[in-house]
Amino acid sequence: MYQYDDYDEALLSERVAEFRDQVARRLSGALTEEEFLPLRLQNGLYLQKHAYMLRVAIPYGVLSARQLRMLAGIARKYDRGYGHFTTRQNIQYNWIELEDVPDILAELATVQMHAIQTSGNCVRNITTEQFAGVAQDEVLDPRPLAEILRQWSTLNPEFAFLPRKFKIALSASAEDRAAVRMHDVGIYLRSNGSGAKVLQVFAGGGLGRTPILSSLIRDDLPWQYLLSYVEAVLRVYNRYGRRDNKYKARIKILVKALGADVFAQEVEAEWQHLKDGPATLTEQEYERVARFFKAARYDSAAADGSEFDRHCKENKRFAQWVKRNTRPHKVPGYVAVTLSTKPGAAVPPGDVTADQMEQMATWSERFGFGEVRIAHEQNVILPDIRQSDLHQLWALATAAGLATPNCGLLTDIIACPGGDYCSLANARSLPIAESISRRFEDLDFVFDLGDLSLNISGCINACGHHHMGNIGVLGVDKDGEEWYQVTIGGAQGNRSALGKVIGPSFRAELMPDVVARIVGAFCRLRIHDEPFADTLMRVGIEPFKTAVYGQTEDSLCPE
Numbered sequence: 001m002y003q004y005d006d007y008d009e010a011l012l013s014e015r016v017a018e019f020r021d022q023v024a025r026r027l028s029g030a031l032t033e034e035e036f037l038p039l040r041l042q043n044g045l046y047l048q049k050h051a052y053m054l055r056v057a058i059p060y061g062v063l064s065a066r067q068l069r070m071l072a073g074i075a076r077k078y079d080r081g082y083g084h085f086t087t088r089q090n091i092q093y094n095w096i097e098l099e100d101v102p103d104i105l106a107e108l109a110t111v112q113m114h115a116i117q118t119s120g121n122c123v124r125n126i127t128t129e130q131f132a133g134v135a136q137d138e139v140l141d142p143r144p145l146a147e148i149l150r151q152w153s154t155l156n157p158e159f160a161f162l163p164r165k166f167k168i169a170l171s172a173s174a175e176d177r178a179a180v181r182m183h184d185v186g187i188y189l190r191s192n193g194s195g196a197k198v199l200q201v202f203a204g205g206g207l208g209r210t211p212i213l214s215s216l217i218r219d220d221l222p223w224q225y226l227l228s229y230v231e232a233v234l235r236v237y238n239r240y241g242r243r244d245n246k247y248k249a250r251i252k253i254l255v256k257a258l259g260a261d262v263f264a265q266e267v268e269a270e271w272q273h274l275k276d277g278p279a280t281l282t283e284q285e286y287e288r289v290a291r292f293f294k295a296a297r298y299d300s301a302a303a304d305g306s307e308f309d310r311h312c313k314e315n316k317r318f319a320q321w322v323k324r325n326t327r328p329h330k331v332p333g334y335v336a337v338t339l340s341t342k343p344g345a346a347v348p349p350g351d352v353t354a355d356q357m358e359q360m361a362t363w364s365e366r367f368g369f370g371e372v373r374i375a376h377e378q379n380v381i382l383p384d385i386r387q388s389d390l391h392q393l394w395a396l397a398t399a400a401g402l403a404t405p406n407c408g409l410l411t412d413i414i415a416c417p418g419g420d421y422c423s424l425a426n427a428r429s430l431p432i433a434e435s436i437s438r439r440f441e442d443l444d445f446v447f448d449l450g451d452l453s454l455n456i457s458g459c460i461n462a463c464g465h466h467h468m469g470n471i472g473v474l475g476v477d478k479d480g481e482e483w484y485q486v487t488i489g490g491a492q493g494n495r496s497a498l499g500k501v502i503g504p505s506f507r508a509e510l511m512p513d514v515v516a517r518i519v520g521a522f523c524r525l526r527i528h529d530e531p532f533a534d535t536l537m538r539v540g541i542e543p544f545k546t547a548v549y550g551q552t553e554d555s556l557c558p559e
Contacts, residue, residue, distance in 0.1 A: 001293070002147045011155070012109040016106050020106075038120070042116070044056065044119050045101055047423070048423050049420075049423050054104065055091070056074075057115060059147070060142075060147070061373050063371070063374065067113055068358075071083055071113075080095045087377075088125055088167070094421050116154060117154060120165065121166075123156070126168050127170075128142045129171055130374065131336050134330055135177075135330070136329065136330055138173045141290070145170060147293075148226070148285070148289055149168060149226070158234075163238070164241070164250045164251075170186075170187045176188070179376055182207055182465070183202075184214075186201075199221040199229075201221060202217065203251060204255025204260065205252060207467050208461055209460045211467040214252075217260060217267060218267070223281065223286075226281060227280075229267070236263070240258075240266075299333070299386065300333075302386040311390075311391040317405065318394055321394055324406060325339075336382070338380070340403065341380065342437070343402070344438070356402060360372060360402070368383065377412060410452045410515075413454050415456040416458050416463035418464075419482070426476055427458050427476065428508075429458040429473075435511060436512050450531050452532045454473070455469030456475075458475040466490070467487065467498045467499050468490045468491065471518060485505040485506075486503075486514060487501050502548060518547065521548075
């Protein structure tokens, strides 16, 4: 992973000292909360319902074991013993005291971590897929370009005060696992017919109150123009983006208003001023960064799988875990392992204790090369595990509550913190996730359902990405009461789609029954082992609406 140089270290040190002074002035009353607001947001600090929340950046989701231990230490020392991994590959602490924040940032800086640009109207954390560098279907490793984007966008003065926040995602695999189409700018890295690296650039994606999938604005862009082309996009957005109405300020509104073709023309015109300027990348710069992401020294003897095969035959749960929670690796004898943060009703999705973080850091060193990844789905990945070590790792993860074999299944729920913490939320997300998880505790039944995603957001800001779930749940306010709107048909990846509302919303206590009726309809309608998305595409939304609303007895319809 990338290692900071002297410039990076100096920048972080100065940033911590600057914010320490700002916090001292706020605590003394020299700064009002209104004056302090933009300063704290620039350092990832939010004021939530009960306390301050600090969002720490995990660039493109990559952590070292040392960094994960630091996150555990902060959870134990300054929070309530846990942290929350987000859909943006960051970690949030929900119970932070303002006076402690400078010390937290100083401790983070000792392991080359920070909270810069995790909030505010700027370029946020650059994201990519959790299996970058090890996926079998990968054309090239996106992490060097993600790191180059991170360096370029960090404290870039031209883009520090955009009309609204700005999110960039990259994918370089045959299967898009980075949800590229839901970002302000999404980039696919490809190899053309001659083997050269080229980019497909999409713009204008985003969820929230106006969910839109991004549009292709440039195809076959030589990779050397990554920064200059993204800069052209940002300049056009900075120039024409709405600043009079924050609900219409995202780039998706601008692209929709102009039309993707006209927007692309504006970007191309702007790019002509930047095309061969100082932001043009060179092979030397790419190699400088790429050296930090070279493949580890893999063990050629790891390919012996006789003992592994025996464990799979003898232990059903282990075999299920292998099927759902491991992925093929570029190197024979290795796999990438997903440690689930969704063991069931007892734990909110994405929450990990300090003890669990420390254990995962130890496993990453014992069984891998000391590297950990955070997934868009809020799970934790150990990217380089010998197949022969899987059974031992599984036993340890099981004891730690991190081995539920449900990746990609109904109970692998994505959820924001919701109204339990967030001051923007209309309704709580976590109790809904808990009640649905409790309803579907039969792991064998959930396993037989196959791929089926469920996403929950506590408000229209869609931090739980409910629009992209096969089943999506949105918390809404009705005269001071919490209700929940349901969508179906959302999907991320190569077949990205936005879910459609099935009808009137529901009270919280009805949500497990609503999901159960949707799942029941799926079981009746599917052909053989057909995935939910394929069944919905074949039969349409009406049979599912009928299953939920059309029953005369004990109807769930609130109207």
